[in-house]
Amino acid sequence: MPTTTIAGHQVEVNDEGFLTDPSQWDESLGAELAHMIGVDLTDKHWAIVKFLREDYAIMGETATLRRVSTQTGTAVKDLFTLFPVKPAKKMAYVSGLPKPKGCV
Amino acid sequence: MVANKLIKRLDSSQWSVTVVDKNDIHDYQPGYLFIPFGINSPDQIRRTKHPFIADGVELVMAEIDTVDPDGKVVTFTDGRTIGYDYLVIASGTTPRPDQTPGMLGEEWHKSVGEFYTFEGAVALKAAMDRFTGGRLVMHITEMPIKCPVAPLEFVFLADDYLRQRGLRDKTEIVYVTPLDGAFTKPVAARELGSALEKRGIHLESDFMIESVDQEAKVIRSYDEREVAYDQLVTIPLNMGADFVARSGLGDELNYVPVDKHTMQSTAHETIFVLGDASNLPTSKAGSVAHFSVEVFVENFVQLASGRPMTHSFDGHANCFIEAGGGKGMLLDFNYETEPLTGTFPFPKVGPMSLLKESRANHLGKLAFRWVYWNMLLPGRPIPLPAEMSMTGKTPAA
Structure with a gap:
């Protein structure tokens, strides 16, 4: 796994740039990861990121777009506005979590 | 399958086995895929259920309203109840076109087709027979779906079928998926992606549907892409049974969270969930149901005799x-x-x-x-x- 330095943090990432160890994440890193994909984090973004972090800690896997939408009461359309184009992946990326598994 | 296997293995003086089902129809569901192309006929895939139930198993025809996991009672919609020591939930997953705006409507089972129900597959045969060329769009709403390879099979079979009818040159086949490739796992995505390419089937990936517009004949995504169709074949959102949600047993798609090696409910140890009704992180496929039932039966025989369960399902x-x-x-x-x-x-x-x-x-x-x-x-x-x-x-x- 390649090691890289983001905002002064030494972190391990996979070949798509997702953190491989969620425990290496903190809020300043989250802000920098968001900046790298062109997202400025507002309170609304942070509420989503906070949910994703907490849900991952309980469930052991990254919440799907639908789960984020139903559990936080945020319309899917709004998630697309907050994290444009590929919200599920971008939310996971910013939150320092693995990209959500598309179940087979 | 569970009842038929368990009735032979459990001591009949100690155990009774009851199957509750809402109807007496059993379809060979893999056959739905073949109906639109005339490869299987409707009568080859439908039978009555009760002859398949082993002697000694009681069969109750009823719709389930709720399960009370603490009181260990199942209540039917007609008000009757049945108690249990152990409950196996095998209520599967169901296509829910009502969950996507515009999917149900005048053109449902016509220019907006599907092949995950008996009626849908028969209606799609008529639609394919009427099809004279244009844009044939295969669309998946959201993962997970029952039998995730079926939409790929549909476009492969459609390619062949249209070729035989001399319509392939007049048809654009488009495969629209919420995934970022033809399939999820890397090796399969690569092999299946090239199988699509070889047949000139266009792949539209990362498409999260927002609505179907039956008037304009397009599907729209949340990121504002449009895919036009002449014949749409869609796989609606798949969800577990509503009684699971009413009973507070399910996740956001009404699937019951289970231990992935024993299929035992993580919330209630007297409930096991088999087939598509659980949240097992593997395909919702008949083969998974089959293999996991074998593991479950061995485990349950141990549990019934007071021993620990030693068998583990590997997905x-x-x-x-x-x-x-x-x-x-x-x-x-x-x-x-x-x-x-x-x-x-x-x-x-x-x-x-x-x-x-x-x-x-x-x-x-x-x-x-x-x-x-x-x-x-x-x-x-x-x-x-x-x-x-x-x-x-x-x-x-």
């Missing part, structure tokens, strides 16, 4: 993929091992090839309908191990 799935032109492909995988290339079940000689098109795979798939009615449903053993084997597989690079 084994085995899926035939019809490729058209009398050929088929085969996938074999589990929780840890993605679908790989190679031969099955024996090294080199096969006779089946993994992730490659061959005649043997196609014949295997066709023969399975007989195996299903005559061996699998009655609970007779079939010679496929529940646990996946690496024999014959080529490891991923």
